[in-house]
Amino acid sequence: MTDWNAMPLTPIRSRSPMPIDGAALRDRLRLTGVSLVCALLAPPALALAIASILSAALGPLVIGIVLANAVVPATAALTRLHRRLAGALLGTPVTADYADTSGRNVVTRPMRWLTDSARWRDVAFLWFSATGGFVLSLLPVALLAAPVVHLTGALVDGGLLWWLLMVFLGGPALVVWWLVTPSLARARAVAEGNILGRSRVESLRDRVAEVAASRADTLDHSAEELRRIERDLHDGAQARIAAVGMSVGLAEKLLRTDPQAASELLREARTTSVEALADLRSVVRGIYPPALADRGLAGGVEALALQVPLPVTVSLRVPEDLPRPVQSAVYFAVSECLANTVKHAAASRAWLSGGWVEGRLTLVVGDDGRGGADPAGSGLAGVARRLAAFDGTLAVVSPPGGPTLVTLEVPCPTAR
Amino acid sequence: MPDRPLRVDRPLRVLLAEDQALLRAGLSRILTAGGFEVVATAASAPELAAALAGVDIDVAVLDVRLPPTFTTEGLVAAVQARRARPGLPVLVLSQYVEPLYAGELLADGDGAVGYLLKDRVSDVDDFLDAVHRVADGGTRLDPEVVAALVRSTRRRRPLDRLTEREREVLTLMAEGRSNVAIADRLFVSEKAVGKHTTSIFTKLDLPPAADDNRRVLAVLAWLRGERSG
Numbered sequence: 100m101t102d103w104n105a106m107p108l109t110p111i112r113s114r115s116p117m118p119i120d121g122a123a124l125r126d127r128l129r130l131t132g133v134s135l136v137c138a139l140l141a142p143p144a145l146a147l148a149i150a151s152i153l154s155a156a157l158g159p160l161v162i163g164i165v166l167a168n169a170v171v172p173a174t175a176a177l178t179r180l181h182r183r184l185a186g187a188l189l190g191t192p193v194t195a196d197y198a199d200t201s202g203r204n205v206v207t208r209p210m211r212w213l214t215d216s217a218r219w220r221d222v223a224f225l226w227f228s229a230t231g232g233f234v235l236s237l238l239p240v241a242l243l244a245a246p247v248v249h250l251t252g253a254l255v256d257g258g259l260l261w262w263l264l265m266v267f268l269g270g271p272a273l274v275v276w277w278l279v280t281p282s283l284a285r286a287r288a289v290a291e292g293n294i295l296g297r298s299r300v301e302s303l304r305d306r307v308a309e310v311a312a313s314r315a316d317t318l319d320h321s322a323e324e325l326r327r328i329e330r331d332l333h334d335g336a337q338a339r340i341a342a343v344g345m346s347v348g349l350a351e352k353l354l355r356t357d358p359q360a361a362s363e364l365l366r367e368a369r370t371t372s373v374e375a376l377a378d379l380r381s382v383v384r385g386i387y388p389p390a391l392a393d394r395g396l397a398g399g400v401e402a403l404a405l406q407v408p409l410p411v412t413v414s415l416r417v418p419e420d421l422p423r424p425v426q427s428a429v430y431f432a433v434s435e436c437l438a439n440t441v442k443h444a445a446a447s448r449a450w451l452s453g454g455w456v457e458g459r460l461t462l463v464v465g466d467d468g469r470g471g472a473d474p475a476g477s478g479l480a481g482v483a484r485r486l487a488a489f490d491g492t493l494a495v496v497s498p499p500g501g502p503t504l505v506t507l508e509v510p511c512p513t514a515r
Numbered sequence: 516m517p518d519r520p521l522r523v524d525r526p527l528r529v530l531l532a533e534d535q536a537l538l539r540a541g542l543s544r545i546l547t548a549g550g551f552e553v554v555a556t557a558a559s560a561p562e563l564a565a566a567l568a569g570v571d572i573d574v575a576v577l578d579v580r581l582p583p584t585f586t587t588e589g590l591v592a593a594v595q596a597r598r599a600r601p602g603l604p605v606l607v608l609s610q611y612v613e614p615l616y617a618g619e620l621l622a623d624g625d626g627a628v629g630y631l632l633k634d635r636v637s638d639v640d641d642f643l644d645a646v647h648r649v650a651d652g653g654t655r656l657d658p659e660v661v662a663a664l665v666r667s668t669r670r671r672r673p674l675d676r677l678t679e680r681e682r683e684v685l686t687l688m689a690e691g692r693s694n695v696a697i698a699d700r701l702f703v704s705e706k707a708v709g710k711h712t713t714s715i716f717t718k719l720d721l722p723p724a725a726d727d728n729r730r731v732l733a734v735l736a737w738l739r740g741e742r743s744g
Contacts, residue, residue, distance in 0.1 A: 347637060
């Protein structure tokens with residue numbers, strides 16, 4: 100089969116009649132060529148359309164099943180070509196959304212096709228291609244062919260009639276051709292895109308599935324975070340404060356009988372209470388870091404970079420009033436990336452750059468370490484999940500030998 | 516403690532299960548200072564199971580939450596151990612108290628259970644008294660548990676018939692305190708406490724109990740029983 104990807108098909112340049120230049124002419128000629136291909140594909144489309152209806156009607160019979168197994172793949176091949184053409188002309192890919200038939204045999208597969216709305220839309224397209232679509236595609240070809248035929252006749256035959264035809268029919272046809280070709284090609288491409296592409300319902304259904312998954316992840320993540328905080332408090336500050344109570348209590352009991360032991364216990368209680376405060380501080384830092392609260396994302400990330408035991412260059416230009424949840428998610432994402440660098444990369448330095456452009460926050464965390472970071476590793480996967488809650492993405496480029504570049508992107512159209 | 520039979524032959528043997536070294540050391544020190552002998556310590560559920568099966572003890576002091584799952588291993592181990600050896604004295608310590616867990620401990624009706632916040636250990640004498648009471652078959656519940664039970668009991672009306680003082684006595688009784696201790700706390704005579712107790716039992720329509728322990732269990736059963744009834 101022809102490699103349609105290699106076809107030099109670019110989107111329609113412009114539908115405006117001006118300017119009249121070489122590029123505009125080439126574009127119109129190209130579109131006329133595409134229209135010719137589409138017009139030539141109308142007869143096979145009509146044949147397939149009739150065969151489709153026949154095979155559906157004859158479904159219960161063996162012949163219907165045999166026919167379906169021939170017609171449906173042929174239709175798919177034809178519509179694939181039209182999707183390519185329409186997608187190229189529109190500049191946005193038109194994708195099919197057939198139901199999965201893997202693991203089915205020649206008898207059960209047609210049953211699935213029967214209930215697949217995408218297959219039925221293919222059939223609808225066949226009728227469109229053989230009728231309205233055919234007219235849309237034939238017009239540019241005919242409008243261009245007329246003057247060419249008249250001119251050829253005039254030059255070869257030399258009769259006056261040819262010249263009259265050329266002037267009164269061919270000339271205006273050429274003008275009309277110039278005016279309408281891009282619009283007609285576009286109209287056909289839009290129609291094809293709407294019939295053959297995924298329906299709006301399907302796109303929305305996919306989007307809902309995506310959102311539901313990311314919401315579930317977010318809830319999981321929050322529950323996990325709360326559990327972690329509870330554990331940190333239970334094992335840290337709470338336990339230490341309980342221990343302080345025990346030491347002081349025993350000291351109180353021993354005060355008279357064994358003052359030396361009592362004073363030792365009190366000293367212990369004092370150091371334990373200091374540790375309890377340190378624990379509380381670290382828990383608070385894990386919930387919402389003070390530097391992030393005070394200085395926003397840029398300040399928070401800078402403070403983070405200072406705590407890393409290797410030189411980190413920070414150049415971050417972000418608005419101060421980014422939404423707080425996004426700030427927090429990105430902060431912890433950066434924190435995880437830097438922790439990975441320290442743990443695994445054996446890097447001598449790291450850098451952090453990024454900014455906010457047209458509603459997209461982009462940050463790159465890089466290091467000159469040994470590379471080979473695994474984006475599916477639990478740490479980075481966790482970061483990706485966290486960012487997904489905001490429709491954000493995480494991209495890791497980490498060839499063996501380094502450097503490692505982790506790019507975080509989060510859309511946040513309006514600040515706060 | 517006058518209502519405790521004297522054991523002069525040997526110190527009471529304690530099994531201590533607590534995963535956090537700091538608290539384990541503190542508890543061990545307090546128990547030793549209180550005249551107990553800590554014969555075994557456990558830092559995880561498997562260690563606790565081994566100790567419960569292998570060491571002869573008079574009372575177990577357990578943390579609710581232990582490795583490996585950090586949920587309620589200590590509680591589960593206590594309930595299981597008491598199934599094998601009914602009435603094995605168990606004092607459960609925790610950083611939170613849940614009336615639900617208290618219910619599970621009390622469910623077998625054998626008494627000899629305690630359930631206290633770890634905070635209470637800092638009142639060393641009171642804590643040691645609690646360990647003694649539990650070892651002697653008594654019951655000791657954290658004031659927070661009792662408060663929650665009183666708060667959530669379904670039949671409010673009988674409780675509302677109690678006087679303010681009687682409610683105080685009821686609460687202290689439910690915590691597992693002796694008449695002497697209640698009298699001490701409320702600055703009244705032991706005899707007055709006895710009178711309040713009789714009055715409470717009449718108002719709650721409870722049969723008079725033979726001894727302190729039965730009395731506590733009866734009150735707790737009443738408070739908990741009303742939840743389902």
